[in-house]
Amino acid sequence: MRDYIFPNRFLPYLLIAPSALLVIVFFIVPAIQSLQLSFYRVNALSGRQLYVGFENFTRLLTSSDYIQSLTTTGAFIAVVVIFGLSISLAIAVGASLPLRGFGVYRTLLIWPYAVSPAITGAIWALIMDPNIGAITNALESIGINFDYRGNSTHAVIFISAAATWKILGYNIVFFLAGLRNIPRDVVEAAGLDGANAWTRFWRIRFPLLSPIAFFLLIMNTLYAAFETFGLIDITTHGGPGRATNLLIYKLYSDGFKTQNLLGSASAQSVLLLVFVVVLTVIQARTAGKRAFYR
Numbered sequence: 001m002r003d004y005i006f007p008n009r010f011l012p013y014l015l016i017a018p019s020a021l022l023v024i025v026f027f028i029v030p031a032i033q034s035l036q037l038s039f040y041r042v043n044a045l046s047g048r049q050l051y052v053g054f055e056n057f058t059r060l061l062t063s064s065d066y067i068q069s070l071t072t073t074g075a076f077i078a079v080v081v082i083f084g085l086s087i088s089l090a091i092a093v094g095a096s097l098p099l100r101g102f103g104v105y106r107t108l109l110i111w112p113y114a115v116s117p118a119i120t121g122a123i124w125a126l127i128m129d130p131n132i133g134a135i136t137n138a139l140e141s142i143g144i145n146f147d148y149r150g151n152s153t154h155a156v157i158f159i160s161a162a163a164t165w166k167i168l169g170y171n172i173v174f175f176l177a178g179l180r181n182i183p184r185d186v187v188e189a190a191g192l193d194g195a196n197a198w199t200r201f202w203r204i205r206f207p208l209l210s211p212i213a214f215f216l217l218i219m220n221t222l223y224a225a226f227e228t229f230g231l232i233d234i235t236t237h238g239g240p241g242r243a244t245n246l247l248i249y250k251l252y253s254d255g256f257k258t259q260n261l262l263g264s265a266s267a268q269s270v271l272l273l274v275f276v277v278v279l280t281v282i283q284a285r286t287a288g289k290r291a292f293y294r
Contacts, residue, residue, distance in 0.1 A: 039052065056263050075156075091168070163228050
């Protein structure tokens with residue numbers, strides 16, 4: 001394989017310049033500004049800033065409200081990642097079967113990911129409405145009164161289910177691609193040696209899918225931590241009783257609804273980033289070592 005030589009040595013830099021500019025403007029600069037504001041107490045009306053050092057971080061880490069939000073976020077991420085990967089893998093295995101008409105079925109499976117979180121929230125708020133929702137009416141017929149608006153436990157289950165449904169299409173696409181790239185002769189050879197379908201999947205196919213599973217583990221974690229704001233804002237608004245007040249929504253509430261807490265909201269954004277980075281490093285040190293790269 002020959003190395004390609006660009007006719008102009010500045011051309012590679014010109015090609016990556018738009019992407020680099022977007023990262024700098026919409027990520028690096030806001031991140032630096034948030035880090036700076038996290039050390040100040042900001043008056044939203046006058047714009048005056050008072051340096052308070054680590055006071056914002058200390059208040060957050062000693063606040064029962066913030067600790068509850070942190071705990072709820074951790075549990076929410078775990079539920080979305082575990083169920084999202086498990087369900088999507090099962091669906092992908094079924095969708096990979098060479099059956100007539102499954103091409104259209106595979107295409108339809110991708111659609112949920114194309115829907116925005118806000119639209120996802122509107123759809124799930126309608127079908128899970130305590131009064132007219134199709135699913136809630138079905139649950140009521142078997143004696144289950146599901147009310148995500150008034151019951152804290154039901155609200156957490158509601159946003160977890162909606163967020164999991166939203167990410168399924170993304171996971172399925174990658175799992176389908178991985179399943180199609182597994183050499184058929186390896187699986188067939190195991191079958192000839194007497195391995196049943198269950199053994200062939202867990203001993204041959206799944207190890208070959210482990211790099212994709214590890215990648216999706218990281219991406220699902222980032223999704224659950226950062227991309228569920230629209231879903232919560234459309235449906236529960238962090239309630240009832242702050243049961244669904246995840247870190248990403250609490251940050252918004254303190255920063256924009258209560259504008260005198262801009263410094264605290266900036267500190268929350270820093271802590272959220274640190275929390276996700278630490279969680280990602282732990283995943284890389286544990287699950288990453290089990291990934292099999294052929």
